[in-house]
Amino acid sequence: MKIVFVCTGNTCRSPLAESLAQAAIPAHHFGSRGLAAFPGAPVSTYSAELIERHHLPAVGPATPFSDEDAEADLILTMSQQHKDSIRSLYPLANVYTLAEYASGSPADIVDPYGGHFAHYEQVFTELRAHIDNLAKKLPPV
Template identity: 45%
Template sequence: MEIVFVCTGNTCRSPLAESIAKSMNNQFQFSSAGLFAYEGGPISRNSERIIQEEQLAPATLSHQFDEADSRKDLIITMTNGHKAHIKAMYPNSNVYTLKEYTGAQGDIIDPYGGDYGVYLNTYHELSHYIEKMINKLSDN
């Protein structure tokens, strides 16, 4: 099963989510993309710092969400806005917000521009919901 995490620029939340998921589970294929990403760009300094400090799997370079991504088995977005954007472009895509997929509501707040503590909060929130997501996928 191929799962892609999506955020705005693919520099903070989605690469961090990809890295967390890869570190929690090797049964599924995880990747990440951004709706407005700079192709091949690096992830944010604070996301990279967390990946290194937590000894997580490395994230891929920044990637622009495209038609191939829209055909992946599961698309997990960070916000309802990201989900709506993908649904408008690719109506047949299997897309959910991370919280929605795990039975919760709301968005994963963008840490962009915040200090390390803001990124750490995002990391903990992502870890919580990704663990729930993987448990749900493993049960199916």
């Protein structure tokens, strides 16, 4: 399965989700994108630090969401707003919020951009719980 995680800039939340998923569910193909990503922007310092501290796979620079991404088997967004934006442009896309799909929760994953390291750690912990749930839901390959 091709699964794409989506946030705003593709520098904080979605790269963390991608890295966690690659480590936890290696049988599937994961990517991350941003709805307002600046192409080539590096992963945020704190997200990169968390990836390194937890010995997770490195992820690439920011990439904008594209028509090709809309054809992924599953698109998992960090917020309802991201989901709604994708749905309005791509009505046939298989899109959910990560929390909704993985954990049955309506909650958004708050953007830690510009916050302290502790904010990133909170987001990391939340993402890890959702990725653990996602691993249980995805079909075996």
